[in-house]
Amino acid sequence: MKTIDDLGDVAGLQVLVRSDLNVPIDGEKIGDDGRIRASVPTLVKLAKAGAKVIVTAHLGRPKGEPNPKYTLAPVAKRLGELLEPEGITVKFATDVTGDSAQEAVQLLDEGEVLLLENIRYDAREESKDDAERGGFADELAGLADVFVSDGFGVVHRKQASVYDVAKRLQHAAGGLVLAEVEVLKKLTEDPARPYVVVLGGAKVSDKLAVIENLLAKADKLLIGGGMVFTFLKAQGHEVGKSLLEEDQLDTVKGYLETARSKGIEIVLPTDIVVAPEFKADAPATVVPADSIPADQLGLDIGPDSAKAFAAEIAGAKTVFWNGPMGVFEMAAFAGGTKAVAQALTEVDGLSVVGGGDSAAAVRQLGFADDQFGHISTGGGASLEYLEGKELPGLAVLEED
Numbered sequence: 001m002k003t004i005d006d007l008g009d010v011a012g013l014q015v016l017v018r019s020d021l022n023v024p025i026d027g028e029k030i031g032d033d034g035r036i037r038a039s040v041p042t043l044v045k046l047a048k049a050g051a052k053v054i055v056t057a058h059l060g061r062p063k064g065e066p067n068p069k070y071t072l073a074p075v076a077k078r079l080g081e082l083l084e085p086e087g088i089t090v091k092f093a094t095d096v097t098g099d100s101a102q103e104a105v106q107l108l109d110e111g112e113v114l115l116l117e118n119i120r121y122d123a124r125e126e127s128k129d130d131a132e133r134g135g136f137a138d139e140l141a142g143l144a145d146v147f148v149s150d151g152f153g154v155v156h157r158k159q160a161s162v163y164d165v166a167k168r169l170q171h172a173a174g175g176l177v178l179a180e181v182e183v184l185k186k187l188t189e190d191p192a193r194p195y196v197v198v199l200g201g202a203k204v205s206d207k208l209a210v211i212e213n214l215l216a217k218a219d220k221l222l223i224g225g226g227m228v229f230t231f232l233k234a235q236g237h238e239v240g241k242s243l244l245e246e247d248q249l250d251t252v253k254g255y256l257e258t259a260r261s262k263g264i265e266i267v268l269p270t271d272i273v274v275a276p277e278f279k280a281d282a283p284a285t286v287v288p289a290d291s292i293p294a295d296q297l298g299l300d301i302g303p304d305s306a307k308a309f310a311a312e313i314a315g316a317k318t319v320f321w322n323g324p325m326g327v328f329e330m331a332a333f334a335g336g337t338k339a340v341a342q343a344l345t346e347v348d349g350l351s352v353v354g355g356g357d358s359a360a361a362v363r364q365l366g367f368a369d370d371q372f373g374h375i376s377t378g379g380g381a382s383l384e385y386l387e388g389k390e391l392p393g394l395a396v397l398e399e400d
């Protein structure tokens, strides 16, 4: 993969950078700015080299149309605060490739940074149709001279601003992408064993799909978070009002079968913290995992499970963790995530946390980044990398 240095002198060039600035946000309030901070070094490097830096990124899943709930405006503000000490000005365009963006690009000075509005406001970004995505990538490429891919968290997505634009412009991998790949390589090339993978979170269907391949790589898979309930249901238990992917039940039964036949252990929680509502002050109780009442939903793994997971992690030499064990944003449902995070800090070997929300969780719960071997900005991206899959956003960078 070419690096920014391979691009030569970028002074005066319009450099389009794909960053992953998809941070947890509530109204205008950014929860954890880890992904913004992780994007800063590449932007500083380019701006200091005299480039006109145009940043494109997404926030959430606005489904192809403008929606103020998903505006990147608060992110632009935060980025401005982070770049100000470097003497770098951050501007914001209120559309993606339209009049506002084009005008702002024209007005951009060397050493300045322009953030474009949420790339997913345009449905062509995520289109499955190559021509449609290509048309959008043409517009994006029209804004710039060269492309730098630095949004590691999205390199698993075959999307216009990640994949197609790299086909149209001279391109390089940014420092964040290179650093992430270097660490994750250590997990794929001969990891020290036992190798334990802990999975949780809410993007259930995305993550269920990675399990089959992970079963071929890891020695044990610990399952928490929203995924648990599809497993429990697949085992014949009722899960009340919990998050459930009905259409994945057969697939999950298949995973359980494969794990059994390969001698790989899938460890599920034995107790669950439930509440009648998805609310911070809802009365929480602990129930056995095989008897979740019909009027309750599971919002965290229970204390016995947290202890058992921590013990599994303590015995590992390599641990990768993606996805909170529960709704850690609410104190009553943060216990499982906290226990797993604590156990990771004590691993005698390599511990890696992956994912925007997982990273946010460990920081919110009071852990410091340097207590872990590595905190990856990629959730889905790091998981797919570990599966050994070809990631479109990385593969395309290897092309000329």
Ligand SMILES: Nc1ncnc2c1ncn2[C@@H]1O[C@H](COP(=O)(O)OP(=O)(O)OP(=O)(O)O)[C@@H](O)[C@H]1O
Binding pocket: 153, 200, 201, 202, 203, 204, 224, 225, 226, 227, 243, 298, 299, 300, 322, 323, 324, 325, 326, 327, 328, 329, 354, 355, 356, 357, 358, 359, 377, 378, 379, 380
């Ligand atoms: N039992 C549960 N029910 C509902 N939501 C849950 C449950 N357990 C965890 N979550 C939610 O999962 C969310 C994080 O899931 P996600 O899969 O997005 O994690 P991630 O991979 O770290 O992040 P990203 O994919 O953004 O990098 C959190 O907001 C948390 O509240």
Ligand SMILES: O=C(O)[C@H](O)COP(=O)(O)O
Binding pocket: 020, 022, 060, 061, 153, 154, 157, 356, 378, 379, 380, 381
């Ligand atoms: O949060 C993430 O994992 C990345 O920003 C990618 O987001 P996506 O899962 O909505 O494509």
